[in-house]
Amino acid sequence: MSTEPFVDHYEILQVSPHADGDTIARVFRHLARRWHPDNLQTGDTERFQRLVEAYRTVVDPEKRAAYDVQYQAGWTHQWRLVQEAIDPDGFTDDQMLRERLLLLLYGQRRRDMRNPGLSIIALEQLLECPSEHLEFHLWYLKEKEWVSLTDRGFLTITAAGVDQVEASRSGLRRDRQLPARIDGPEHVEV
Numbered sequence: 001m002s003t004e005p006f007v008d009h010y011e012i013l014q015v016s017p018h019a020d021g022d023t024i025a026r027v028f029r030h031l032a033r034r035w036h037p038d039n040l041q042t043g044d045t046e047r048f049q050r051l052v053e054a055y056r057t058v059v060d061p062e063k064r065a066a067y068d069v070q071y072q073a074g075w076t077h078q079w080r081l082v083q084e085a086i087d088p089d090g091f092t093d094d095q096m097l098r099e100r101l102l103l104l105l106y107g108q109r110r111r112d113m114r115n116p117g118l119s120i121i122a123l124e125q126l127l128e129c130p131s132e133h134l135e136f137h138l139w140y141l142k143e144k145e146w147v148s149l150t151d152r153g154f155l156t157i158t159a160a161g162v163d164q165v166e167a168s169r170s171g172l173r174r175d176r177q178l179p180a181r182i183d184g185p186e187h188v189e190v
Contacts, residue, residue: 006074009054009067017071021059028055098137099168100127105147105157106165117154 010017015027028051033039035048058064104126109116120131120138127134138155141147146161157165 006070007050007054008071008074009057010071012050012054013058017068024055024058028059094137097127097129097133098141101134101137101141102146102157102161102165105155106162109157109162115154117150117152117156119154123155 010019013024013027014031015024019027031051032048032055034042035044035051037043037045037048056063057067101123104123105116105118108118118126120134123129123134124131138147141161144160144164145158146164147155148158150156
């Protein structure tokens with residue numbers, strides 16, 4: 001899919017994607033009068049130009065057919081975003097991926113202080129996750145200043161990132177803790 005944002009020509013024209021040519025032409029004329037730059041009260045050159053572009057696309061049968069394919073793909077993409085947003089496991093998965101990223105970078109720094117970073121390619125391979133999926137998480141970790149880039153362009157954990165890893169791992173596993181003492185001096189029966 002293209003990197004440019006999807007433009008909904010039907011929304012610009014304020015018509016249904018199923019509208020016929022006569023309806024589209026009638027609505028276009030109405031909106032064109034409103035947004036035309038010569039209209040001193042409501043004229044808007046930029047909005048008018050978007051309106052004309054949308055009209056030219058959906059009024060031509062060939063252009064409309066090609067656009068409808070893009071339109072459907074755009075809506076499919078939007079619905080995927082909605083599904084991801086309401087998926088309760090998505091947040092947990094994201095959190096776990098960021099934690100795994102930090103742990104890898106933590107381990108690399110502890111193992112080799114002279115070469116503390118890992119490349120994006122190495123992270124992709126180690127996490128079995130394509131770079132497109134890592135972009136959001138790496139942005140987040142950089143914004144939190146938990147990771148940074150080395151002079152060679154590798155990702156490395158910062159001191160703040162080390163603190164974050166250690167804080168999240170500070171709780172001892174239950175099987176490694178001493179049992180609570182029940183018969184302490186305050187519990188001695190008289």
